Amino acid sequence: MEPICICFFEPDWAKLGLMTNLMRAVRAVLWSFIGLGGRRADADKRTAQVGILPLIGVALVMVLLLIAGLLALAHYAAGT
Secondary structure, eight states: OOOOOOOSSSHHHHHHHHHHHHHHHHHHHHHHHHOOOOHHHHHHHHHHHOOOHHHHHHHHHHHHHHHHHHHHHHHHTTTT
């Protein structure tokens, strides 16, 4: 029996691999922001899976977004 694909596009597996790597980095950074990183061995495993430079890049972007959000909230609360 021949498999039937109801997709309208052929997925690009290289892009999907990049996205999962990016999502791993975002998840690791978010867990570290709230302090629930788990055991040291788990943190080392996540760092080895993603790499240190993508983690630093994602962390910098997340910090900038957090600061921008807090500034926007303060601006909105002040009514100016």
